[in-house]
Amino acid sequence: MINLILKEINKIEETQQTNIEFIKILKELDKIFLCFYSWNKLNKKLLDLINKREKLRQRKKFEEADKIRDFLKEKFIYIQDTKSGPIVINLN
Numbered sequence: 001m002i003n004l005i006l007k008e009i010n011k012i013e014e015t016q017q018t019n020i021e022f023i024k025i026l027k028e029l030d031k032i033f034l035c036f037y038s039w040n041k042l043n044k045k046l047l048d049l050i051n052k053r054e055k056l057r058q059r060k061k062f063e064e065a066d067k068i069r070d071f072l073k074e075k076f077i078y079i080q081d082t083k084s085g086p087i088v089i090n091l092n
Contacts, residue, residue, distance in 0.1 A: 005089065042090060046077065052085055053079070084089070 042050075049068050056065040069079055075092040 042077070042088075046072070046075065050077075050086065050088060052080070057081065 049072060053065045053072075056062075056068070072079060078089040079090065080087045081087070086087040
């Protein structure tokens with residue numbers, strides 16, 4: 001299921017209106033699956049890692065950012081990068 005969601009995210013045209021509509025859809029799905037936008041379910045250490053990873057990506061330090069992504073994936077936290085920032089999918 002996670003791969004299907006990530007494929008759909010990749011298909012989305014990167015316009016502001018499309019992103020707003022997509023976020024609304026994700027929030028509705030979250031009411032069912034309880035896995036999107038679960039920032040409040042993540043501890044401070046994991047939130048800090050997500051933010052650190054995004055800063056590394058902005059500085060084009062992709063190898064270091066990928067290591068953090070792999071660590072988070074082991075914790076069942078998936079990240080899909082978009083032009084407007086990362087989408088975090090927490091399957092904990």
